[in-house]
Amino acid sequence: MKAAAIRISRFHAGLMPRILEIETLSFPEDPYPEALFRQYQARCPELFLVARRGGEVAGYSITCAHGSRAELISIAVAPPHRRAGVAQALLDRTIRALRRSGVRDFDLMVRVSSVPAIAFYARNGFVKRRAVRRYYPDGEAGIHMRKTLE
Ligand SMILES: CC(C)(COP(=O)(O)OP(=O)(O)OC[C@H]1O[C@@H](n2cnc3c(N)ncnc32)[C@H](O)[C@@H]1OP(=O)(O)O)[C@@H](O)C(=O)NCCC(=O)NCCS
Structure with a gap:
C-alpha cells in the first residue's frame, strides 16, 4: 500500500481544537492548556x-x-498516526529552518519515562547531557538532550 503523504505547514488558530485533542491523547496527565498554545503561537509562530x-x-x-540556540518545546503525534514518519517530518522541517537561521544548539527536555520519545531523539542525533531531578510538577525527572547543528 502506498504510504500516506505527510504535509507540514504552520499552525493557525482554526486548528486549535484538533491540537488540543492530540495533546490530551498524548499527554493525558499534564496536557498543555489552550492559553499556553496561544502564548507559543504569539512568541514562536x-x-x-x-x-x-x-x-x-x-x-x-x-x-x-x-540567536544561536533553540528549544524544542513540544512534539506530539496522534496515536493512530504514530510510527509513520510524522514526527520525523516535523523535526526535519524544523532542523532545516534552524540551520538556515544559524542556530547551533538545539535543546530539549524529556521525561525519563518517555522511552519512545528518547529513542526518537537519540536516532536524530540528540545526546543526553544531564538528568534534572523533579523537573516536572509531578516530581518526575527530566533529561536534557542537545543536538549540535553544523
Ligand atoms: C515520540 C513521538 C512524537 C514519535 O512520533 P512518531 O510520528 O510516531 O515518530 P516517527 O514515526 O517519525 O519515528 C521516527 C523514528 O523514531 C524512532 N521511534 C519513534 N517512536 C518510537 C518508539 N515508540 N519506539 C522506538 N523508537 C521509536 C524510530 O527510530 C522511528 O523510525 P522507524 O519507525 O522507521 O523505526 C510519539 O510517540 C508521541 O507523540 N509520543 C507521545 C508524546 C511525547 O512523548 N512527546 C515527546 C515529549 S518530549
Missing part, C-alpha cells in the same frame, strides 16, 4: 508546525529559537 497525514492533522511541534 514560525516553528509552531502541524503535520497532515492523509489529509488529517496528525501531529504538531513547537520550537522557539533565539
Whole structure:
C-alpha cells in the first residue's frame, strides 16, 4: 500500500481544537492548556508546525529559537498516526529552518519515562547531557538532550 503523504505547514488558530485533542491523547496527565498554545503561537509562530497525514492533522511541534540556540518545546503525534514518519517530518522541517537561521544548539527536555520519545531523539542525533531531578510538577525527572547543528 502506498504510504500516506505527510504535509507540514504552520499552525493557525482554526486548528486549535484538533491540537488540543492530540495533546490530551498524548499527554493525558499534564496536557498543555489552550492559553499556553496561544502564548507559543504569539512568541514562536514560525516553528509552531502541524503535520497532515492523509489529509488529517496528525501531529504538531513547537520550537522557539533565539540567536544561536533553540528549544524544542513540544512534539506530539496522534496515536493512530504514530510510527509513520510524522514526527520525523516535523523535526526535519524544523532542523532545516534552524540551520538556515544559524542556530547551533538545539535543546530539549524529556521525561525519563518517555522511552519512545528518547529513542526518537537519540536516532536524530540528540545526546543526553544531564538528568534534572523533579523537573516536572509531578516530581518526575527530566533529561536534557542537545543536538549540535553544523
Ligand atoms: C515520540 C513521538 C512524537 C514519535 O512520533 P512518531 O510520528 O510516531 O515518530 P516517527 O514515526 O517519525 O519515528 C521516527 C523514528 O523514531 C524512532 N521511534 C519513534 N517512536 C518510537 C518508539 N515508540 N519506539 C522506538 N523508537 C521509536 C524510530 O527510530 C522511528 O523510525 P522507524 O519507525 O522507521 O523505526 C510519539 O510517540 C508521541 O507523540 N509520543 C507521545 C508524546 C511525547 O512523548 N512527546 C515527546 C515529549 S518530549
